[in-house]
Amino acid sequence: MKILVADDSRVMRQIVIRTLRQAGYDSHEVVEAENGREALDKVASEAPDLVLSDWNMPEMTGIECLRALRASGSQVPFGFVTSEGSDDMRSTASAAGALFLIAKPFTADTFEDHLAPVIG
Amino acid sequence: MSELLSPEVDGATAAELLPEETVRAIADEIWASFIGEDEVLVPLDGDLPSETVSAWVGIDGPWRGRVVLTCSTSAAEELTRALLRGRAPAVLDAEDVEDGFGELANVLGGGLKALLPEASSLTLPMVGATPPSNGTDEHVVTSLWRGERIDIVICSVPLPH
Numbered sequence: 001m002k003i004l005v006a007d008d009s010r011v012m013r014q015i016v017i018r019t020l021r022q023a024g025y026d027s028h029e030v031v032e033a034e035n036g037r038e039a040l041d042k043v044a045s046e047a048p049d050l051v052l053s054d055w056n057m058p059e060m061t062g063i064e065c066l067r068a069l070r071a072s073g074s075q076v077p078f079g080f081v082t083s084e085g086s087d088d089m090r091s092t093a094s095a096a097g098a099l100f101l102i103a104k105p106f107t108a109d110t111f112e113d114h115l116a117p118v119i120g
Numbered sequence: 121m122s123e124l125l126s127p128e129v130d131g132a133t134a135a136e137l138l139p140e141e142t143v144r145a146i147a148d149e150i151w152a153s154f155i156g157e158d159e160v161l162v163p164l165d166g167d168l169p170s171e172t173v174s175a176w177v178g179i180d181g182p183w184r185g186r187v188v189l190t191c192s193t194s195a196a197e198e199l200t201r202a203l204l205r206g207r208a209p210a211v212l213d214a215e216d217v218e219d220g221f222g223e224l225a226n227v228l229g230g231g232l233k234a235l236l237p238e239a240s241s242l243t244l245p246m247v248g249a250t251p252p253s254n255g256t257d258e259h260v261v262t263s264l265w266r267g268e269r270i271d272i273v274i275c276s277v278p279l280p281h
Contacts, residue, residue, distance in 0.1 A: 008244075011203050011220040015154060018205065056226075056242055083230025088239040103234070104227045105153030 001028040001119055004048035006039035006065070007081070008057040012104075016052060016081055022108035023115065036060030040068055043076055050119055052102075055082035055089065066096045077118050081106065129183040129237060133257040134274040137183060138232050143261045143272055146231040150224070151265070155202045161263035161270060168192070168269045174251040175222045177229035178277065181240025187229040188251045188273040189221070195268035196221040218247040228272065252277075 003020065007013045013032050020030065031046050033039035037060040039053055051069075053062040060068075066078050078098050082089070085103025093101045100114040129137060144163065151159050169192045176188040191199070200220030201208040209216075222245035233240050255275040263270050 009219050009223040009226075011200065011216065012223050014204055014207055018207070056244060058244060083227045084233060084242055085230070086234050086239055104230060105150045107153060 001025075001050075002031060002046060002048045003028050003119075004031050004033060004039060004042055004046060004051045005053075006033040006036065006051065006057070006062065007054040008035055009054075010034075012054070019106065019108050019111050020115075023111040024108075025111075025115065025119070028119070034059075036062055036065030036068075039065050043069060043074055048076060050115070051076055051078045052081050053078065055080055055084055055093075063092065063096055066093075066098060070097045079114060079118070132183070133259070134185055134255075134276050135257065135259040137185075137236060138259070138274050140259075140261050142235060143232065143274065144263075146235075147228060147261075147263070147272060150227050150231065154224070154227070155199065155265075156205075159202065159265070161265050163262075164264045165262050166264045166267070166269035168271065171249075173217075173221065173247065173249060175225035175245055175247045176251045177225050177245050178243035179229060179233050179236070179240050180243065181233075181236065182238045183236060183240065184277045184279065185255075186252065186273075186275055186277050187225060187232055188271075188275075189225045189228060190251070190271040190273065191265075192268055193217075195265065195270065198266065198268075199224060222247045232274070 005013050005016050017030050033042050035057040055062040080093050080101040083104040090101050172190050173193050173196045174188050174190040179185045197217050200217045203220045226245040229242055258275045261272040
């Protein structure tokens with residue numbers, strides 16, 4: 001299993017990866033992307049089993065990345081991990097094909113609740 | 121301009137939209153989740169050193185405002201170290217602190233933005249010694265963390281005339 005973590009903050013990527021480990025996903029390979037454009041490229045080159053993406057990033061936002069993925073035919077499971085968890089954004093995310101939206105701050109339990117149905 | 125604003129935010133000050141107890145509740149949750157389970161922001165005043173660093177995000181929607189986090193440079197470094205936990209290098213470079221401290225302001229701004237009555241967007245975080253000048257309704261929530269003063273400042277940012 002491979003998980004792609006996309007966030008423009010290196011510190012936040014570390015926090016997400018640490019939380020994945022705490023939630024029990026310590027045997028999964030993790031690859032990182034600094035923005036939506038890099039995430040889009042890495043979905044093609046790395047073939048991850050799940051993408052965990054921030055929303056608000058330079059170059060290409062998370063929602064633009066998700067829409068580009070779906071437009072290209074990719075059905076990679078995609079979830080947001082973002083500081084903006086409004087109802088409006090949740091419905092936008094869902095309409096674009098996201099499986100879930102985890103709002104920051106989060107806990108290992110939150111990760112487990114959302115990831116278990118996707119990657120076990 | 122006022123006819124374009126929603127009734128909930130028209131004329132409301134930053135303190136009315138995001139009262140102190142709300143700001144503290146959001147900040148406490150962030151501190152407990154990201155800084156450490158036992159880490160608390162104590163609602164006490166303290167001295168802010170002459171040399172400080174700020175991280176801020178803008179909120180853009182029916183209400184336009186800014187959320188600014190300000191503390192000493194050493195506290196910003198300690199906060200970043202706490203965010204990274206055991207993965208922090210022995211010496212943090214300026215880029216790491218800018219990233220970590222900025223992300224803290226980003227999460228704080230996102231949490232507060234979600235409580236506003238209508239959908240808004242958040243700008244990318246900025247970090248610097250001097251944040252943009254604050255509006256007339258500057259709303260300051262002061263705390264101590266590990267004995268260091270941490271200020272959360274919220275203000276309206278009116279559109280230029």
